Amino acid sequence: MPDDRFNGEAFYAALNATRLSRVKTWKDVAEETGVAASTLTRIGQGAKPDVNGLAALLTWANMRLDTFILGGDNNPPEAIAEITALLRADPKLTKQNAKLMEEIVISTYNRLKKDAS
Template sequence: MKSKKSASTQFDVEALQAALDSERITRDLNWKDVSAQSGVSASTLTRLTQGKRPDVDSLTALTHWLGLSADRFMRLPQRGFGSASPLAQISSILRDDPNLNKDAATALDEMIKSTYARLRSQR
């Protein structure tokens, strides 16, 4: 019989993928660049977008590239962020907000990313 894991201790693949996408946008990179810089294969990055969990080595490389602790992607309240970009931090915070459901957090994240990309070039 499989044991049920508490939702509060599950790994949040969507939050990791959102943080990676936010950091990719912040650094003005494509996914091939993310793969090269992080040392994680493009196929692993594709699997993340499909909701599949990364292996331990890939998780370590990706969280190092982000400048975030892997604990940040456990569904537990966390404090502190390391050296991640503001956009990566916002994505992660939105998904942790108990006042937002998944769809609301995703909608806000997409709106912020889009606005950031538009305003970033208007220095």
């Protein structure tokens, strides 16, 4: 299996987004997951986490591994559809605020996607 199937950059970005939304420091993440702070720094610099660290971080952030595996599915779901579903399901957002965020994300996504004219 090729070594480049794990999208570490996307994983770190999602992990960081979770950290920020929970108003945590990386030190907090290290303490709560049991993953060394130095490991978190290395992941941020592009290193791949070991399997135990990956499992702990995925569990802490309530994320799924398959989200970060490249080339596993010929027909992956549209990213925008997944984002929309997550925003609508977020208990921290009112329906109105989730809809507003959805509109912002869709507008920005459509403007920036590769095949946009």
